[in-house]
Amino acid sequence: MPTIAEAAAEEARAILHRLPNRHSSSIPLLYLAWKTCAWLTPAALEEIAALTGLSPATVEGIAGFYTMFPLHPRGKYHIEICDNISCYINGAPDLKNHLRNKLGIEFGQTTSDGRFTLDHVECLGNCCEAPCMQINGKEYGRLTVQKINEILDSLD
Amino acid sequence: MKDPHRGTVIHPRARPFAGDAYAEEPKRPESFRKPVTATIDGQSVTVEAGTTILQAAQILGIYIPHYCYHPALSIVASCRLCLVEVEKSPKLVPSCSTPVGEGQVIFTRSDKAKRAREQQMQLLLINHPLDCPVCDQGGHCQLQRYSMDYGTDDSRYRFPKRTFPKPNLGPFIDLERNRCILCTRCVRFLEEIAGNAELAVMKRGNDSLIGTFLERPLHGEFSGNTIDLCPVGSLTDKVFRFRARIWELEAKPSVCPHCAVGCNILLDSRRRTHELLRITPRTNPDVNGPWICDKGRFGFDFVNSRLRVRSPLVKRDGELKPPADGMDVIEYIVAQWKAIRDRHGPGALAGLISPRKTNESLYLFQRFFRKVIGSGNIDHRMDRVGLEDEDGYLYSIRIGARNDPVGEVRKAETIFILGSDLPNELPILNLQIRQRLRHGATLLVAHHQGGSYRDLAARYCAYHPGAEMDFLAVLFFLLVQEKNVGFPGSLIETYRDFNSAAVANRCGVAMEALQNLARALANASNATLLLGEEAWAGADGIQTVRAFADMARAMGLFNENDVGINLLLRHSNSRGAIEMGVLPHLGPGLSPADPKGKNTHRILQAAAHGELKSLFILGEDLIARYPDRALAEDALKRADFVVVADTFVHDTARAAHVFLPIATFDEIQGSYTNVSGKIQQAERVLVPLSGTATPLQLLQALARRFGAEWDTLTPPAVFDILRRESHPALPPNKMADYLPFQIRTENTEPVEGLCLQRGPLLFDRTGDVIRTPALSARSQPCTARLSPEDVGTLGLSAENSIVVESPGGRVTIPFIMDKNTPSGSVVILGEYDDLGINRLTSRGNSRVRIIQEGE
Numbered sequence A: 001m002p003t004i005a006e007a008a009a010e011e012a013r014a015i016l017h018r019l020p021n022r023h024s025s026s027i028p029l030l031y032l033a034w035k036t037c038a039w040l041t042p043a044a045l046e047e048i049a050a051l052t053g054l055s056p057a058t059v060e061g062i063a064g065f066y067t068m069f070p071l072h073p074r075g076k077y078h079i080e081i082c083d084n085i086s087c088y089i090n091g092a093p094d095l096k097n098h099l100r101n102k103l104g105i106e107f108g109q110t111t112s113d114g115r116f117t118l119d120h121v122e123c124l125g126n127c128c129e130a131p132c133m134q135i136n137g138k139e140y141g142r143l144t145v146q147k148i149n150e151i152l153d154s155l156d
Numbered sequence B: 001m002k003d004p005h006r007g008t009v010i011h012p013r014a015r016p017f018a019g020d021a022y023a024e025e026p027k028r029p030e031s032f033r034k035p036v037t038a039t040i041d042g043q044s045v046t047v048e049a050g051t052t053i054l055q056a057a058q059i060l061g062i063y064i065p066h067y068c069y070h071p072a073l074s075i076v077a078s079c080r081l082c083l084v085e086v087e088k089s090p091k092l093v094p095s096c097s098t099p100v101g102e103g104q105v106i107f108t109r110s111d112k113a114k115r116a117r118e119q120q121m122q123l124l125l126i127n128h129p130l131d132c133p134v135c136d137q138g139g140h141c142q143l144q145r146y147s148m149d150y151g152t153d154d155s156r157y158r159f160p161k162r163t164f165p166k167p168n169l170g171p172f173i174d175l176e177r178n179r180c181i182l183c184t185r186c187v188r189f190l191e192e193i194a195g196n197a198e199l200a201v202m203k204r205g206n207d208s209l210i211g212t213f214l215e216r217p218l219h220g221e222f223s224g225n226t227i228d229l230c231p232v233g234s235l236t237d238k239v240f241r242f243r244a245r246i247w248e249l250e251a252k253p254s255v256c257p258h259c260a261v262g263c264n265i266l267l268d269s270r271r272r273t274h275e276l277l278r279i280t281p282r283t284n285p286d287v288n289g290p291w292i293c294d295k296g297r298f299g300f301d302f303v304n305s306r307l308r309v310r311s312p313l314v315k316r317d318g319e320l321k322p323p324a325d326g327m328d329v330i331e332y333i334v335a336q337w338k339a340i341r342d343r344h345g346p347g348a349l350a351g352l353i354s355p356r357k358t359n360e361s362l363y364l365f366q367r368f369f370r371k372v373i374g375s376g377n378i379d380h381r382m383d384r385v386g387l388e389d390e391d392g393y394l395y396s397i398r399i400g401a402r403n404d405p406v407g408e409v410r411k412a413e414t415i416f417i418l419g420s421d422l423p424n425e426l427p428i429l430n431l432q433i434r435q436r437l438r439h440g441a442t443l444l445v446a447h448h449q450g451g452s453y454r455d456l457a458a459r460y461c462a463y464h465p466g467a468e469m470d471f472l473a474v475l476f477f478l479l480v481q482e483k484n485v486g487f488p489g490s491l492i493e494t495y496r497d498f499n500s501a502a503v504a505n506r507c508g509v510a511m512e513a514l515q516n517l518a519r520a521l522a523n524a525s526n527a528t529l530l531l532g533e534e535a536w537a538g539a540d541g542i543q544t545v546r547a548f549a550d551m552a553r554a555m556g557l558f559n560e561n562d563v564g565i566n567l568l569l570r571h572s573n574s575r576g577a578i579e580m581g582v583l584p585h586l587g588p589g590l591s592p593a594d595p596k597g598k599n600t601h602r603i604l605q606a607a608a609h610g611e612l613k614s615l616f617i618l619g620e621d622l623i624a625r626y627p628d629r630a631l632a633e634d635a636l637k638r639a640d641f642v643v644v645a646d647t648f649v650h651d652t653a654r655a656a657h658v659f660l661p662i663a664t665f666d667e668i669q670g671s672y673t674n675v676s677g678k679i680q681q682a683e684r685v686l687v688p689l690s691g692t693a694t695p696l697q698l699l700q701a702l703a704r705r706f707g708a709e710w711d712t713l714t715p716p717a718v719f720d721i722l723r724r725e726s727h728p729a730l731p732p733n734k735m736a737d738y739l740p741f742q743i744r745t746e747n748t749e750p751v752e753g754l755c756l757q758r759g760p761l762l763f764d765r766t767g768d769v770i771r772t773p774a775l776s777a778r779s780q781p782c783t784a785r786l787s788p789e790d791v792g793t794l795g796l797s798a799e800n801s802i803v804v805e806s807p808g809g810r811v812t813i814p815f816i817m818d819k820n821t822p823s824g825s826v827v828i829l830g831e832y833d834d835l836g837i838n839r840l841t842s843r844g845n846s847r848v849r850i851i852q853e854g855e
């Protein structure tokens, strides 16, 4: 796996130059690492730590705060189901259970065929259609068990 | 602290909550310094603008509960327990982060504030397992305390509690995340004070947890302090865990025995089982502040070791055995010594004592040898080979060096360290330096290898091993030019025909780096100069100290009282040993010794040649410690009668004819003098283990058999005497002018093999560490560091260990490639008593050969 310095030295330098604060440059660097390494490998986190002067633990903490950053390899489809208040009231707990049972994995895990990764996330900003989820960035609202089945079946 | 809300539930023996110790005043710009007046709970208080409500309330003696606030750490206001009501403010405000406003009326105990606290406690306890019976914090837990004082009786939460996996943070600290209240004190301490943010809050929201990078164990040197900071039972002491409840302990003040800073500590013991169970810091703003290092905190279990010897041992048939029935060992020793003295004169006897013993023991030791036996052959310097009696440190006292590194570092804006890998030598001083750096101080370092400060220092110069003098000569030369002062007349002779480029080349430092360093020093304000033992104890030691003092002078760091240089020492009472006169040529208070005698090296040589017949070694494994191991072995083998007094049977003890078991540091009352000359008292916590004696008792028993009247000499009585005798009447600054020094002129010939460099390592494996399970688990494996070039040239593969070989012996250890190691050198840090690395330096060797194992 190429390091950030090998794959995108220019961009990294530009980020560090543009944002002299070590905390603020960590997020664009995390994006950059994600782009070059497909997911945020421990080596990538350590490299960002070295670039910014933050500790590896701090970088992992920053990356882990944002559910968008992949700290593990993800499957082909990344399912993010919202379990914040509006969705919760409108039945998210049952849908979460359904997804777990249907895919046979826990949250944060990937199916063994590498197709689905399941995560629960904070409010997707789509409360008017609660309960909702998003798959690879595409929003799906007013979910029911049946609708979820249909959506998953329609994916190749 | 008394809690006016309800009365406190802290058990009297429990430690006050770490946050209740108030740190120094926060610093604010001058413009802020105007007074504001407010009313808190009906009492009026006037404070400087910017003071928080919590601090103002503290002034009035009003206690506001808090978790995340700690006076030494930044403020995050995350726990919300310190909420108070402010008149006209629609919402409650966190008092830890809200400055007092003019005319504010504040209520800390209004119904609204009380109710907010109650609710906050409920929220904090939602996921808490409430497992106090199996939690080690029970009895001194702030969650327990505040639940009693501010909480409700019941929880309304009826759902499953969240649980987290339990990581392994290494041998010192146990993390039980389910109990964590996410106050982030631990995170902030490691980031802001210790300087390495090994802990962080991972994930977010309900999933937030405290963790390390990839759940790795903690590696810092100060991680133990997070145990004190954690208000709940989330971070607990793995060594102390489950061994006792806090109320069973008895705490007594003492001084850390591990390094020359002498951190103030509390020893927690349980008398019933005769065990020392825990060490915690005792706040002393002049020495350690509220912190201690992990070695000091966890390095004590050897005192509870079952391997401790409990009766004198006498050699019979080549083996140490308990004495035969009815044998009086002290009588036997004294008879032998008397016989030797009668036959060969008192000069045939010699004594070596460890510089980690109390002032009282050291004082009586020299007095015993000089006054009772009549021999001046005594020394405490057993970890370096010094041919001369005088060394750089003694010389520095003569010229009136300041020698107060602990006090100096605290106020310095520029810190220059020459010849010391300080983080491995005096850890808590390292912590203070890091704190200074956070406040904008500049660190300048010169050392002979890639020391720990390489990345932290603004300027770092690595000179060739042993080239301190050359390095200083060039540095001084450049410094005088930078300063633009006339060249000192007394040094013109020294610098005749001086070719700075050639000398810089000889010491292996680029001229440009030296120039930058000189410039930084010349422009420094409020500088502190520290000189490590590696520099002042070398062959050129005295010259180095002279040049260093000249540097201080050129920088204007001197006054009528002292020369602004600070020499560093290593052992907990090195300074005491000097002031008590455990030296061959100087008595208490650096008075001329009577009679004079031989130093360690000469003693061992004389013994090896059969001229010196008897050795008494107190508290040190000489064979493992002395760099010339072969000489030490020869000396002990050849001597007619060797007495060793120590805690465990080690290599040196096995060479003895009589072994006397002595008490450990917790069983001895006495004083220690730290590197800055501060005399600190340690109390006796436990009585000496049965069958052992304190060094003082031992020396008294011996003296008594010699017919000396020493019975009344209790530790306080000895302290009284030594206080009178050992205070060097501080010489007035003898340094009226620049001191000439000598610069070597010859160029050293390149020699065969690699240069072996030794140095201190905080977590190494000396005898006591081997017998302390936690420290032993934390100790770093012994490795040889090699430069990448040398690894290439020698064709080494990292899979196998290497054999390091010198005429003195060989050791087989793994190696690591280290780009900071200069090529041509092999660096082996730390003492490993189980490996005997000092074999390699026997007979003054410093060159080694390296081969791959199995070749």
Ligand code: SF4
Pocket: B179, B180, B181, B182, B183, B184, B185, B186, B187, B210, B229, B230, B231, B232, B234, B235
């Ligand atoms: S582990 Fe302790 S100190 Fe650290 S955040 Fe949790 S409660 Fe606070």
Ligand code: SF4
Pocket: B256, B257, B258, B259, B260, B261, B262, B263, B288, B292, B293, B294, B295, B296, B297, B426, B427, B428, B429
């Ligand atoms: S810094 Fe030194 S004196 Fe302080 S605790 Fe550590 S070893 Fe002991």
Ligand code: FES
Pocket: A082, A083, A084, A085, A086, A087, A088, A122, A123, A124, A125, A126, A127, A130, A131, A132
């Ligand atoms: S709560 Fe689910 S989208 Fe807002």
Ligand code: FES
Pocket: B065, B066, B067, B068, B069, B076, B077, B078, B079, B080, B081, B082, B083, B094, B095, B096, B097
């Ligand atoms: S102490 Fe004020 S919010 Fe924690």
